[in-house]
Structures are given as C-alpha cells and as structure tokens.
Amino acid sequence: RRDPLAAERSAFWARDRSRELFIYSCIWGLAPWLFMPADNLPMTALMMLMILGLCTGGVPAVAPRWPAVLSFVVPMVAGLISALAWRGDAVHLFLAACSAVYLGATLHFARQQHRLLTDALLMRFEKEALADQLTRQMAVTQRVSEEKTRFFAAASHDLRQPLHAIALFGAVLEKDLQGRP
Numbered sequence: 815r816r817d818p819l820a821a822e823r824s825a826f827w828a829r830d831r832s833r834e835l836f837i838y839s840c841i842w843g844l845a846p847w848l849f850m851p852a853d854n855l856p857m858t859a860l861m862m863l864m865i866l867g868l869c870t871g872g873v874p875a876v877a878p879r880w881p882a883v884l885s886f887v888v889p890m891v892a893g894l895i896s897a898l899a900w901r902g903d904a905v906h907l908f909l910a911a912c913s914a915v916y917l918g919a920t921l922h923f924a925r926q927q928h929r930l931l932t933d934a935l936l937m938r939f940e941k942e943a944l945a946d947q948l949t950r951q952m953a954v955t956q957r958v959s960e961e962k963t964r965f966f967a968a969a970s971h972d973l974r975q976p977l978h979a980i981a982l983f984g985a986v987l988e989k990d991l992q993g994r995p
Contacts, residue, residue, distance in 0.1 A: 828879055835876065836885040842868065843893020852901055862909060865894050866916055873920060877927040887924065891917040 842865060850861045869887050876882040891913060898910035 828882070832879070832881045832885045835882055836889060839886050839889040840893070842890040846894045846897035850897055855905065858898075858906070858909065862894060862898075862913065865890055866913070869916075869920055873924045874927065877924050878931050880925070880928050883921070883924045883928065887917065887920055891920070 845865065846861055851857050869890055872886055873883065876886045895910045895913045895917070898906045898913060901907075
C-alpha cells in the first residue's frame with residue numbers, strides 16, 4: 815500500500831536534512847578553533863557552554879532520525895574536544911575529557927529517545943492496522959448478521975406456510991367431521 819515514490823522522496827529529504835545538519839555542526843565545530851582564546855578560561859567556559867547547550871537543545875528536534883543525531887552532535891562536540899585537547903595543558907585536557915563524557919551521555923540519551931519515538935510510531939501504525947482489521951471484521955459480522963436475519967425470516971415464512979395450510983386443512987376436516995356420527 816505504500817507509495818514507493820513517496821518513500822523515495824522522504825528518504826531524499828531525510829538525507830538532505832542530515833547533510834545540512836552536518837554542515838551546520840561542522841561550522842560550530844570550527845568555532846572553538848577560531849574563537850577560543852588559549853589563556854582565557856572564562857571565554858573557554860562560555861564557548862563550551864554555548865556549544866554543549868546548542869547540542870542539548872537540538873537533540874530532541876533531531877532524535878527521530880538517528881543519522882541526523884550523529885550529523886548534528888558529533889562534528890560540533892568533536893571540534894570542541896579536539897580544540898580543547900590541542901591546548902595540551904591539564905585544565906584543557908580535563909575539559910576535553912568532560913566534553914567527551916558529555917558526548918557519550920548525549921548520544922546515549924538521543925539513542926534512547928530515538929528508540930522511544932520509533933517504538934511509539936510503530937505502535938501507532940500497529941494500532942491503526944488493528945483498527946482497520948477490526949472495522950473489516952465488524953463489517954463482515956454485520957453482513958453475516960443481516961444474512962442470518964434474512965435466512966431466519968425466509969425459513970420462518972417457509973415453515974409457517976405449510977403449518978398454516980395444515981391448520982386450515984385440519985379445520986376443514988374438523989368441520990366435515992362434525993356433522994358425521
């Protein structure tokens with residue numbers, strides 16, 4: 815029943831959207847390389863907060879498609895992690911490790927959300943299929959009930975007619991036999 819052309823168009827737009835998210839994320843992943851000063855820890859924290867907050871805020875929007883999650887989250891956070899690790903001092907390495915843990919936790923959360931949404935959609939389609947099946951079964955049951963009603967009406971008529979004829983014949987015989995000794 816599914817239109818193959820619609821499925822093809824849907825897949826095209828999903829890939830296109832994932833590409834757009836990848837480019838967007840790569841641009842944000844370059845921001846720490848371009849704008850994060852090496853000696854200014856508050857600016858580094860602000861840059862981390864912006865990038866990680868952007869990831870956190872965007873994950874629910876892209877969670878329905880797992881490739882979109884990967885395209886959106888990984889390049890952005892990988893850019894941040896690599897820029898922090900490149901600095902090489904203990905504070906920046908610690909922040910890079912924290913960002914890596916954040917990436918793992920975010921991907922885990924996004925995967926759970928993706929599975930939840932996928933399961934919910936599958937259950938919805940199963941319920942719709944069951945509702946359609948129930949509707950068809952109710953139509954069949956209604957049709958069978960109507961046929962049963964017609965059959966019993968016809969059978970009742972066909973059975974009452976000979977009984978009525980026998981009753982009339984019996985009444986005629988009784989009348990004939992009343993005058994005889």
